[in-house]
Amino acid sequence: MRHILILGAGTAGTVIANRLSRRLRSQLRAGRVNITIVDPDPVHLYQPGLLFIPFGESFRERITKDRRPTLDRDVRYVASAITAMDPDSDTVTLADGTRLSYDLCIVATGARLVPEETEGMTGPGWRESVHEFYSLEGAERLGYALDCFVGGRVVVNVVEMPIKCPVAPLEFAFLADAYFTNCGIRDKVEIVYATPLDGAFTKPVxxxxxxxxxxxKGILLETEFNTGRIETRAAGAPADELDGRAGALVSWDERRIPFDLLVTVPVHKGAAFIATAAGLGDAMDFVMVNPRTLQSQRKPNIFALGDAANCPTSKAGSVAHFQAEVLEENVVRMLEGRALDAGFDGHANCFIETGHRKALLIDFNYDTEPLPGMFPYAWGPVPLLKESRLNHLGKLAFRHAYWNRLLPGRDFPGIDAKMKRSGKRMLQTQD
Incomplete structure (x- = not known):
């Protein structure tokens, strides 16, 4: 029997598990193959929904479901943390000491937040004046903070790239503008977007x-801001500390941005156990893979996809879905002893909320930056790189598509794993 072991049952792990289960159904039923997936959390979280929780537009029950029903019935689920991986012996060690062996392993453990790696982030102001919305608890606590906010400076900051859903911090700034406008206090709020990149949108087009x-929208932009530390005023400290603000964001070159409310995106890393397997991960514990085949550079029977992989593309749900189409084929090819398909082109797309019930859509890959045009067909119906109410509705509708089509590993009509050029205006301004 061939043992396929999938580490992580988030978006990427669930999608590939369900696709492989359907593809290998006859072999699974005949006992020639089995598929096991390991994840410590019995609840599946719809991560795009976290963006809306601070603004009261979503809530816990709408974005969480029991994990077991999201997995195909022929996939064995093991609820456990992973403590170590040994590629040399083809084994993975679980929290209780159990060792699972595999013939082929797929790492889909995503990215984890490590706020403690930024000096001062988890200090006196953590979850009070310093917040994040990349976790369920963080998004809910930020919602309470926004409810109580009556004015001052809100700073939205990305500490370091890469991060999950790179456009989400910008979306938060746009939605905050709309939120404070609707609350009638926008004139009392200053919004600052601080990024380590050289612009809010880094691609020329x-x-x-x-x-x-x-x-x-009146959002101030601070570029090339490399966060070094966060200073916060401890409870009961004199009000004149930090210029009377709740804290200050300080860069490595000592640039300072005072804030009353900081919405930060902490440093992201891969799963901690990746570091136990020498040569498997990079300095940030993301699995080093061939960006076209998704095969590990450490050993040929290991693959990675989704946020866990170090592919030079966005860490977004759409990427995991497109990667899974290629990886499904490559797993079958490896089991059959055939050459792998170098078919993943870095395809990614995502809706970007811009506030006031509007959004825009971008679609790109390794070689082609986001371009204007129409999607998914040459005639549309969805515009690219253009604000519209239709794009906003598409963003909202995606939650239903996520649970009922993306997670089950089913294809979307008209949307292929490889990016289509039809409908896009191929401009000459690309670098």
Whole structure:
């Protein structure tokens, strides 16, 4: 019997498990193959929904489900943390000391937040004046903070790349603008977006098409801001500390951005156990893979996809879905002793909420930056790089599609793993 072991049952792990279960159904039923998936959390979280929780537009029950029903019936689920991996012996060690062996392993353990790696982040102001919305608890606590906020400076900050859903911090800034406007206090709130990159939109076409959005919304932009530490005023400290603000964001070159409320995106890393397997992960514990085949550089019977892989593309749910199409084929090819398909082109797409019930859509890959045009067909119906109510509705509708189509590992009509050029205006301004 061939043992396929999948580590992590988030978006990427669930999608590939369900796709392989259908593809290998006859072999599974005949006892020639088995599929085991390991994850410590019995609850599956719809991560795109976290963005809306601070603004009261979603809640815990709408974005969580029991994990077992999200997995195909022929997939064995083991609820456990993973403590170590040994590629040389083809084994994984669980929290209780159990060792699982495999013939083929797929790492889909995603990315974890490590706020403690930034000096001062988890200090006196943590979950009070310093918040994040990349976890369920963090999004809910931030919602309470926004409910009580009556004015001052809100700083949205990305500490370091890469992060899950790279556009989410920018979306938060846009939604905060709309939220405070609807609350009638926008004139009392200053919003600052601080990024380590050289712009809010780093690709030339996107920057040209969308760069005006921050200025129009009155959002101040601080670029190339590399966060070194966070200073916060302890409870009961004199009000004149930190210029009377709750804290200050300080860069490595001592640039300072005072804040009353900091919405930060902490440093992301891969799963901690990746570091136990020498040569498997990079310095941030993301699995080093061939970006086209998703095969590990450490050993040929190991693959990785989704946020766990170090592919030079966005860590987004759409990427995991597109990667899973290629990886499904490559797992079958490896089991049959055939050459792998170098078919993943870095395809990613995502809706970007811009506030006031509007959003825009971007679609790109390794070689082609986000371009204007129409999606998914040449005639549309969805516009690219353009704000519209239709895109906003598409963002909201995606939650239903996520549970009922993406997680089960089913294809979306008209949307292929490889990015289509039809409908896009192939401009000459790309670098």
């Amino acid at each position: 996107a920057a040209k098409s969308l760069g005006h959005l921050l200025e129009e």
